[in-house]
C-alpha cells in the first residue's frame with residue numbers, strides 16, 4: 001500500500017457552536033490530483049482552511065507525509081510542504097509582481113521564470129505593484145506564488161472564480177501541467193466540468209460530509225443525472 005501524502009481522518013470543524021465539518025475523511029496520494037466539489041456553503045473552504053492550519057479542527061487527525069499537522073500553525077504546515085492558493089486572490093498589494101513571487105519562492109522544480117512563461121501578462125507587469133493588477137491577473141499571481149513555493153501538496157480553492165474564459169483556460173493549463181509533473185494537489189471548484197476534466201479522483205461535500213467519491217471523474221462528468229442529484233448542475 002502506498003502511504004497517503006495527505007491523510008484526513010474524521011475531521012470535525014466548528015465556527016463557535018456551528019458544526020460545519022462533520023467527520024470528513026479523505027486521502028491524497030503522491031502524484032494525485034483530488035477534486036472537491038459541492039454547492040455553495042457545503043464546507044469546501046472550511047476543509048481547505050482546516051488542512052492548511054487557518055482553522056483548528058475540534059476532532060480528527062490530519063497527517064502530511066506521515067507527520068501530524070492537525071491544529072498546527074499555518075506557517076509550520078506551509079514549511080512542511082503545503083502550498084495554498086486561497087479563495088479570492090491574495091497578494092501583497094504594495095510589493096511588485098516580481099517581489100510577490102520572490103518572497104514566496106522556495107527551491108524546487110517551479111521557478112519564477114516558469115511562472116512568467118505560463119502567465120506572460122505578469123511578466124509585462126513585473127515591476128508594477130501587485131495591487132494595480134486586475135482581479136484575473138492577481139489570481140494568476142496567486143497561483144504563481146503557490147507554484148514557486150514548490151510544495152509537495154498544492155491546495156487550490158476555486159482558482160477560477162470570477163475569471164474571464166481566457167484566464168480560466170490559462171489556469172486550467174497550469175493545473176494540467178502540475179498534474180503532468182506529478183505534483184499532488186487538491187482542486188476545489190464550482191466549475192464542475194473544468195474540475196472533472198483534470199482530476200484523478202473527486203469527492204462531493206454536502207453539509208460538511210463526503211456524500212460521494214469517485215475514481216472515475218470522466219464518468220461522473222457525463223452522468224447528468226448524478227450531477228443533478230449531487231450538485232444540482234447539468235441536465236443539458
Ligand SMILES: Nc1ncnc2c1ncn2[C@@H]1O[C@H](COP(=O)(O)OP(=O)(O)OP(=O)(O)O)[C@@H](O)[C@H]1O
Pocket residue numbers: 015018020038039040041042043044045046047
Ligand atoms: N467565519 C465563519 N463563521 C461562521 N460560519 C461560517 C464562517 N465561514 C463559513 N461559515 C459557514 O460554514 C458553512 C460552510 O462554508 P464554506 O465557506 O466552507 O463553504 P464552501 O463550500 O466553501 O462554499 P463557497 O463555495 O460559497 O465558498 C456555511 O454554512 C457558511 O455559512
